[in-house]
Amino acid sequence: MKKIAIITTGLSKVLGSEKCGGGEVLLKNLIFELMNMPDISLYVYSPASNVLSEDIKNNYPKIHFENYNNSPFSFSYIDELKEKFKKENFDKIINYNMVLPYKTTMLQSHSYLHKLNKAFILFRPLKKYLIRHKITIQKRAFERASTDTDYIAVSDAIKQDYSKNFNIPSEKIKVIHPGVSVSSIKEISKRDDITFGIVANSSINKGGHYLLTALGILNFLRRNFNLLIIAPKFKKDILMQIIISIFNLSKKTEALPFQNNMNKFYEKIDVLVLPSLNEAFGLVVLEAMEKAKPCIVSSTAGSAEIINNKNGVVFNRKSFLDFIKKLDNIISLYNKNFDNYKKMSDEARKTAEHFSWHKFTEKVIETND
Numbered sequence: 518m519k520k521i522a523i524i525t526t527g528l529s530k531v532l533g534s535e536k537c538g539g540g541e542v543l544l545k546n547l548i549f550e551l552m553n554m555p556d557i558s559l560y561v562y563s564p565a566s567n568v569l570s571e572d573i574k575n576n577y578p579k580i581h582f583e584n585y586n587n588s589p590f591s592f593s594y595i596d597e598l599k600e601k602f603k604k605e606n607f608d609k610i611i612n613y614n615m616v617l618p619y620k621t622t623m624l625q626s627h628s629y630l631h632k633l634n635k636a637f638i639l640f641r642p643l644k645k646y647l648i649r650h651k652i653t654i655q656k657r658a659f660e661r662a663s664t665d666t667d668y669i670a671v672s673d674a675i676k677q678d679y680s681k682n683f684n685i686p687s688e689k690i691k692v693i694h695p696g697v698s699v700s701s702i703k704e705i706s707k708r709d710d711i712t713f714g715i716v717a718n719s720s721i722n723k724g725g726h727y728l729l730t731a732l733g734i735l736n737f738l739r740r741n742f743n744l745l746i747i748a749p750k751f752k753k754d755i756l757m758q759i760i761i762s763i764f765n766l767s768k769k770t771e772a773l774p775f776q777n778n779m780n781k782f783y784e785k786i787d788v789l790v791l792p793s794l795n796e797a798f799g800l801v802v803l804e805a806m807e808k809a810k811p812c813i814v815s816s817t818a819g820s821a822e823i824i825n826n827k828n829g830v831v832f833n834r835k836s837f838l839d840f841i842k843k844l845d846n847i848i849s850l851y852n853k854n855f856d857n858y859k860k861m862s863d864e865a866r867k868t869a870e871h872f873s874w875h876k877f878t879e880k881v882i883e884t885n886d
Contacts, residue, residue, distance in 0.1 A: 518556055518557070518558050519556060519557050519558065519608040519609070519882075520558045520560065520605065520606065520607045520608050521551055521557055521558070521559055521560070521607065521608060521609045521610075521611065521882070522559075522560045522561070522562060522602070522605070522607045522609070522610045522611070523544075523547070523548065523551075523559070523560070523561045523562065523610075523611045523613055524562045524598060524610065524611070524612045524613060524614050524619070525544065525561060525562065525563045525589075525613045525614060526563070526564065526567075526589040526590070526613070526614045526616075527563055527564060527567035527589070528561065528563045528567060528569055528573070528582075529567055529568065529569055529570070529573070531544050531545045531548070532545065532548070532569070532573050532576070532577065533570075533573060539625070539695075539797070539798065539799070539800045540625040540626060540797075542800060543623075543625055543671070543695050543800070544613055546696065546698075546874040546877075546878075547611075547874070547877070547878055547881065548561065548580070549874070550874050550875055550877075550878035551878060551882075552577065552579045552580055553579075554878075558581070559579065559580050559581065560580075560581040560583055560605070560607070561580055561581070561582055561583065562583045562584070562585055562598060562601075563582070563583075563584060563585075563589075564584065564585060564586075564587075564588070564589045564594075565584040565585065565586050566588075569582060583601070585597050585598055585601065589614055589616060590616055591616070592616070592617050592657075592658070592661065594614070594616070594617075595617050595619050598619075609621065609882060611623065611881065613625075615655075615658070616654075616658060617658045617661060617662070618658060618659060618662035618663075618666045618668070619662070619663070619666060620665075620666060620667075621666075621667055621668070621669060621881070621884055622662075622666060622667070622668050622669070623668075623669050623671075624668050624669065624670040624671070624675050624676075624679055624690070625671050625675075625797055625798075626675075626797050627674075627675065627678055627795050627797055628655060628678050628679060628682050628683070629648050629651045629652045629655050630652060630655070630656075630678075630682040631678045631682060631795070632644075632648070632795060633645055633648065633652065635794060635795055635817075656683070659679075659683040659685070666689075667689050667690075667691070667884060668685065668689055668690040668691070669690075669691050669692075669693050669881060669884055670690050670691070670692050670693075671692075671693070671694065671695055671797055671798045671819060672692060672694065672797060672798045672819025672820070672822055673692050673819070673822055674797070674817070674818075674819045674821075674822070675692075675797050675798075675819060676690045676692050691880075691884055693877060693880045693881060693884075694798065694819075694822070694823060694872060694877070695798055695800055695803065695872070695874075695877060696803070696872045696873045696874035696875070696876060696877035696878075697800070697803040697804055697806075697807045697869050697872055697873065697874070698807070698873075698874065699807055699869065699870055699873060700807075702807075702808055702809055702866070703784065705809055705859055705862050707851075707855050708787065709741075710741045710742055710743055711741075711742050711743070711787045711788065711847070711848055711851040711852070712742070712743040712744070712745055712785060712786045712787050712788075713728070713732070713742060713743070713744050713745070713786065713787070713788050713789075713790050713844075714744075714745045714746075714747075714782060714783070714785070714786030714788070714789050714790065714805070714810075715728055715744070715745075715746050715747070715789070715790045715791070715792070716747045716801050717746055717747065717748050718748060718749060718750065721794070722793055722794045722795055723792075723793055724790075724791070724792030724793050724794065724815065725746060725748055725754075725757060726756055726757060726760060727792045727837075727840070728744075728790055728792050729744075729757060729760045729761065729764070729766065729770075730760055730764070731837065731840050731841050731844055732744060732764070732766065732769075732844065733760060733761075733763065733764025733765075733766055734764070734841055735841065735844060735845060735848070736764055736765065736766060736769065737764065738845075740845065740848050741848070741852075742769065742848055743769050743770075743771070744766070744769055744770045744771070745771050745773065745782065745785055745786055746770060746771070746772050746773065747772075747773045747774075747775070747776055747782060748772055748773075749774050749775045751772040752772075779801075779804060780808075783804065783805055783808040783810055784808070786805075786810060787810065787811075787851060787858075788810060788811050788812065788813060788847055788851075789801060789802065789805035789810050789811075789812045789813070790812070790813045790844075791812060791813070791814045791815055791818050791820065792813075792815050792832075792834070792840065793815050793817065793818050794815070794817060794834065795817055796815065796817065796818035796819060796820070797819050798818070798819035798820050799814070799818045799819065799820040802814060802818070802820035802823075802824075802829075803820065803823075803869055803872055805865075806828065806829070806865040806866065806868055806869040807866065807869035807870075808866075809862040809863065809865055809866040810862065810865060811828065811829045811830070811847070811858070811861045811862055811864075811865045812824060812828075812829040812830070812865065813829065813830045813831075813832060813843055813844065813847060814829060814830070814831050814832070815831075815832065815834040816831055816832065816833050816834045816835075817834045823868060823872075827860075827861065827864040828861060828864035828865040828867070828868045829861065829865060830843050830846070830847065
């Protein structure tokens with residue numbers, strides 16, 4: 518029986534019913550997989566300030582829930598945990614708190630230095646001022662990291678980020694792409710017009726405005742398509758409303774609020790678009806591919822690493838013209854050669870089947886064993 522510990526910044530959101538981002542979804546599935554492995558005894562350490570309800574604890578009787586008192590956003594929490602770990606003999610410790618790297622540390626988001634360097638040059642001074650404290654803390658954290666710390670990055674893009682910005686030897690960072698839950702799917706059938714889908718929380722980074730503008734130009738060129746956009750702040754996003762009005766996209770665009778169940782969204786679309794400026798990976802890409810939906814992915818997204826010309830398309834994020842061309846090509850493929858579109862859909866599904874949360878978890882356990 519292996520004893521494994523996970524250090525987190527909090528569990529109530531991950532194991533509760535609140536909305537979760539990509540990093541929290543990854544943590545949740547990692548915990549579930551470890552919890553259900555018969556040869557694993559799982560201990561999860563979370564801050565005492567993040568109170569877990571008795572219902573959550575009762576729902577997961579296989580997890581040994583432990584607490585630490587120091588703030589998870591300070592360096593001192595590691596010293597407290599080291600004292601606790603002396604009483605245990607863990608086979609592996611997985612640190613899901615990037616405040617201070619320790620043991621096997623998960624790198625599931627871009628560094629603040631990366632985000633600063635990728636910001637629009639005119640806004641960079643303001644952004645640098647706003648996140649200066651976060652940059653300083655992150656630099657100090659990696660300077661304090663012990664030499665025996667190893668890292669798991671969710672994409673090669675993340676590996677390159679931390680290796681470059683914090684001088685971490687590349688051999689210390691192992692890339693393990695996230696997983697997806699594979700289930701049966703419905704047969705793909707042709708619609709009158711292709712439907713693009715995007716998950717965009719109205720932030721510039723997610724590329725919702727970027728996609729709307731590109732589709733607006735294609736609408737002027739009389740291309741037929743529909744757009745399904747998940748954007749909880751859609752009605753309050755003035756820029757989105759302006760773009761839709763200028764390009765006459767109101768009849769082609771349907772906005773959805775946050776979706777607890779994404780399956781219906783994937784069933785309604787033919788192609789998922791991920792035009793993010795920065796994306797550590799982009800779990801929605803694997804989820805869409807699992808539903809046999811090809812994806813058009815930004816070259817700056819980690820998920821571009823699993824896309825090839827057979828299962829989807831990668832576009833150059835620095836070239837708006839390339840983005841428009843790739844969208845236009847998919848529209849043409851769908852309308853004029855649906856059999857080839859179906860082949861791309863089949864390849865997308867086959868790619869997703871190579872990834873699973875179980876395989877992801879096994880690779881995490883094996884790291885540096």
